[in-house]
Amino acid sequence: MDEPLTRGEVAELEAQIGVRLPEQYRDFLLHVGAGGAGPAYGLFPVRRVQDRWCWEGDGADLADLSRLAEPFPDRGPDPKLLDDLLSQRPEVEDFDDLEDFDDAIEAWDERWAAVMFAPERTAGAIAISHLGCAQREWLIISGSHRGTIWSDCRVDDVDLAPLLDDGRLVTFAHWYTDWLTNAERATSPSS
Known part of the structure; x- marks a missing residue:
């Protein structure tokens, strides 16, 4: 201590x-x-x-x-925005090429992080x-x-x-x- x-x-x-x-x-x-x-x-x-x-x-x-x-903040992001973002999350079965999936999930992660980890959140x-x-x-x-x-x-x-x-x-x-x-x-x- x-x-x-x-x-x-x-x-x-x-x-x-x-x-x-x-x-x-x-x-x-x-x-x-x-x-x-x-x-x-x-x-x-x-x-x-x-x-x-x-x-x-x-x-x-x-x-x-x-x-x-x-x-x-008393509130987090708009729940509809979060639901929309979550519904847009890529699923591996939607891609024929694993590299394309990796690119899509990386782009999604960046959008998610911009909302969830915005400095005003904390x-x-x-x-x-x-x-x-x-x-x-x-x-x-x-x-x-x-x-x-x-x-x-x-x-x-x-x-x-x-x-x-x-x-x-x-x-x-x-x-x-x-x-x-x-x-x-x-x-x-x-x-």
């Missing part, structure tokens, strides 16, 4: 990104650590690199640090954990969903979605302590 940040370091980080971090995450950085052990492959650490703060980890750089003060959010296979989880730091965790399976053609527990949005503290509780159960000797 990376050492906790000082109040001065958190203030410097927040001044750089132009927004106050959600309280639960802010408290974590101040009292627990700046990253390390956590859900999936761990919590991406926030570190000062060449006099700038950034999050490090596989996919942490997907967050546009210059857009963190912007509100995270404004106001930081990638904080890697789940494997290019799937990640994001902490929303600006907007109406501030302080909640969202799943990112866009690599599998699934839109960003909030994590829910009994229909309620999962907050950072809930997400982390749930992992901690489950990790403790998994390592405790059975009675």
Whole structure:
């Protein structure tokens, strides 16, 4: 686990990104650590690199640090647009030549990525954990969903979605302590 940040370091980080971090995450950085052990492959650490703060980890750089003060969008792309794009996805059986299929799927992937991975999709959010296979989880730091965790399976053609527990949005503290509780159960000797 990376050492906790000082109040001065958190203030410097927040001044750089132009927004106050959600309280639960802010408290974590101040009292627990700046990253390390956590859900999936761990919590991406926030570190000062060449006099700038950034999050490090596989996919942490997907967050546009210059857009963190912007509100995270309340809605994703138009569902009709997504349905249209998905219906246009090439199928290998529609091609006689595998090279033609490869070209068609590459062109489709570019159109899909332009919609699903547009920078405004994750404004106001930081990638904080890697789940494997290019799937990640994001902490929303600006907007109406501030302080909640969202799943990112866009690599599998699934839109960003909030994590829910009994229909309620999962907050950072809930997400982390749930992992901690489950990790403790998994390592405790059975009675």
